[in-house]
Amino acid sequence: MDLEPMGFEKRSSRERFPTDLLARLRDARRVVVLTGAGISAESGIPTFRDALTGLWAQYRAEDLATPEAFERNPALVWSWYRMRRELVVRAEPNPGHRAIARLESRLTRFTLITQNVDGLHRRAGSTDPVELHGSLLRARCSREGTVVDSWEEPKTGPPRCARCQAYLRPDVVWFGETLPEHALRRAREASAACDVFLSVGTSNLVEPAASLPWLAASAGAVVAVVNPSVEGQRSGTRVHHLLGRAGELLPALLAAGWPEEPNSPT
Numbered sequence: 001m002d003l004e005p006m007g008f009e010k011r012s013s014r015e016r017f018p019t020d021l022l023a024r025l026r027d028a029r030r031v032v033v034l035t036g037a038g039i040s041a042e043s044g045i046p047t048f049r050d051a052l053t054g055l056w057a058q059y060r061a062e063d064l065a066t067p068e069a070f071e072r073n074p075a076l077v078w079s080w081y082r083m084r085r086e087l088v089v090r091a092e093p094n095p096g097h098r099a100i101a102r103l104e105s106r107l108t109r110f111t112l113i114t115q116n117v118d119g120l121h122r123r124a125g126s127t128d129p130v131e132l133h134g135s136l137l138r139a140r141c142s143r144e145g146t147v148v149d150s151w152e153e154p155k156t157g158p159p160r161c162a163r164c165q166a167y168l169r170p171d172v173v174w175f176g177e178t179l180p181e182h183a184l185r186r187a188r189e190a191s192a193a194c195d196v197f198l199s200v201g202t203s204n205l206v207e208p209a210a211s212l213p214w215l216a217a218s219a220g221a222v223v224a225v226v227n228p229s230v231e232g233q234r235s236g237t238r239v240h241h242l243l244g245r246a247g248e249l250l251p252a253l254l255a256a257g258w259p260e261e262p263n264s265p266t
């Protein structure tokens, strides 16, 4: 099917979703969900660029999110990430995050791949997301790479590694850095082996995540794109475009796919 946005406002419950998608979802041996900034929009998490407001408006991404920036001014970079970490800790997972966690509990083989660094999927109950871009909630030694998920916050500047005293840096992927090899391998393997691939809240522009739905489709999976906008999204015979917000569509998709299961309020 070519790009054919569904007329959601005119349909209801099971009719809202293509029947072959619902059937494939229920019978799937393996499902992959890929998420991006859009799924956290309903939790009030600004994207990297949207967070460049107020005091931060004077900076560019290269001043705050590159290894060179950290070398030049570790205190500035650390305080940017500290501010963003405080934001995500105050936010709550939304019905979209929770629907993905429920989907995982209904399927035997399930892989969640996220480009988000906000940790909201884990807080919603997803057990082992592939975090392609790392997490704001972890830090790692800038010299040895040891990862930690708690540390004492100094008054100024980044904390130090307990072992070697080098600075800790955010455990996220900066511009110009490669993605964690293990995460990327898991993401590719799962995508190539799934029957259903849901791409949720991502503009599908940033590689290598952008290729994953097409890797899945070319291996025979049905792809569904959940996004209020079709801008920039590729279309194809095995791609369904579900136009709308993740927090509304994902719980509805679960309810339509498993009408006999209790669909607890989100």
Ligand code: APR
Residues within 6 Å of the ligand: 035, 036, 037, 038, 039, 041, 042, 047, 048, 115, 116, 133, 200, 201, 202, 203, 204, 205, 206, 226, 227, 228, 229, 244, 245, 246, 247
């Ligand atoms: N539900 C679903 N999708 C939504 C919603 C929503 N409520 N709100 C917005 N969207 C969609 C937008 O239409 C857009 O297509 O989410 C997408 C967000 O796109 P981007 O901001 O480009 O985010 P993402 O695709 O995650 O970007 C990938 O790029 O900036 C870097 O490292 C950053 O991880 C990020 C990566």
